[in-house]
Amino acid sequence: MNFEHTDSVRDYQNRLQAFMDEHIYPLEKQVSAFHHDPKSDWQIWPGFNDLKAKAKEAGLWNLFLPKAYGAYSPGLTNLEYAPLAEIMGRVLWSSEIFNCSAPDTGNMEVLARYGNENQRNQWLNPLLKGEIRSAFLMTEPQVASSDATNIETTIKSDGEDYVINGHKVWSSGALHPNCKILIVMGKTDPNADRHLQQSMILVPVSTEGVHIIRPMTVFGYNDSPEGHGEIKLNNVRVPKENMLLGEGRGFEIAQGRLGPGRIHHCMRLIGMAQRSLELMARRVNERQTFGKTFKDYSSIRQELALSKCEIDQARLLCLAAADKMDKEGNKAAKDLIAMIKIVAPRMACKVIDRAIQIYGGLGLSQDLPLAHFYAAARILRLADGPDEVHMYQLGKQIAREADY
Missing domain, CATH: 2.40.110.10 (Butyryl-CoA Dehydrogenase, subunit A, domain 2)
Incomplete structure (x- = not known):
């Protein structure tokens, strides 16, 4: 595969990153505090609709849909969407601002692929518009x-x-x-x-x-x-x-739904892990113990190096799976989808855990996104099928191919 992003994808990356820098990161702690306050349970942060309107106006809307659906989708491929989902994954709630959050993404794909005209008019169109x-x-x-x-x-x-x-x-x-x-x-x-x-x-x-x-x-x-x-x-x-x-036809629909859904989760996990590594790298330059800066400890440098290797390995595997899905379909890419679904949550859990350890007590608190990142990553070793199911099926396929 070609590992270079196209000019179009780089343009989307730049515009999405600029939107995150201007509108998402400055509000991250405010929105997270609102969501974590029991007084505001099951309420929408008041500024969400304004942010969504700005995202729509910026052309950063429904980026996940692999094929254009009228005026509501730019029609990016899975490979093109991967680096964009990674950027969104760096802030847990940001995907909704771009109408790219689960489970709506999977449900919209189900309705687009399997719904009849009446079902699409009644439910898909409002979902694509972000109205419901x-x-x-x-x-x-x-x-x-x-x-x-x-x-x-x-x-x-x-x-x-x-x-x-x-x-x-x-x-x-x-x-x-x-x-x-x-x-x-x-x-x-x-x-x-x-x-x-x-x-x-x-x-x-x-x-x-x-x-x-x-x-x-x-x-x-x-x-x-x-x-x-x-x-x-x-x-x-x-x-x-x-x-x-x-x-x-439910099993058939489930298989069609879970392929893209699984890989979207993996794309976002890579974003969580990458941001955790960046936070970790910042911390090791700031803190000292026993007369030495963290970055001067060999063990700390090893943690950083391992994290970088593991993130890049997962990213390349994710891109390979996305590329295969685009070129040959979800069924042909099922082994790669299984592999990234096994690899990405485990990788993210390890990297986020290292970042928490390096931050100490602060890493466990609401002052950083790490604790919530860890919770999100850990559940994805179960959601969309536990690790054991994917390993069982993948191992079965590997053994079958070798049985000659």
Whole structure:
């Protein structure tokens, strides 16, 4: 692959970096303090809409969509988007300003690829405009939901409607005040082939029987205002036209959704790790112990060097996966996607942990983004499939190729 970014991508990088410098970094501590204040739980920081309007005006909107969708997307490839997502990843909440935050990105891709015209008009267009938010309901508390065949939520036909019953957890985005639509994974036919039992259906949040029980926390962070909801679906009735693609197509949709979603997370993780390294490098030039500056300790220099190597290795693997997706499709790139999904969260956890250690007590506090970075990186060793699942499948493929 060509490792040089195109002039167009460099232009996007420059404009995005300038926007971050002018509008995001100066507000980072203010916005983070607002989100971490229990008094403002599940409220939107008052300046978000103004920032979004500025991002849209600057042409930094919906950058994630790999193919142009009308006037709402610049149509960048995954490879072109990677360095931009990395920049956004340096501030945890910044992706929303550019309408590039999960789970909306994955949900928009689902609607763009698999939704019919009515579904796109009703839900995709408002999402692309940033007028509403969404959530994706797959994980369940009683089963290993990384294996979609375990899903217990039922979607049963009843006349002109489907009736949904189930219990979901870690439904990211569900508590956001602007969340209006849920994409729900459930089973329409438990007796069908194991990969044809699942379906995905659109459920408006306001539908009777949708009960948001509570927000889940990640290492104590509730990630307000999006949150991660525990939700019960009790006899939720929606019209049959809300089914995505058709009964039994849920597993197929999930595979299409998770490829880009997984790699977007990895791109942002690289941004978190890179910023952590920069903070670490600044710290070692400032602090002294026992008459020596941190940077003069051999062990500290090794920590910096290892971090630089690991970040660059992960970045190159991420770019390789993105390039393969663009050229040959998500299915052909599945091994590379699995590899970066294994590598990036582990790398980020290690680098962020080193930065925390070098900062000492300050690294654990709300005065730096490191603690929240670590929480975000650690959950991604589980989200979109735990490490073990990706290693199992990748190892199986490696063994198959060698069996001759």
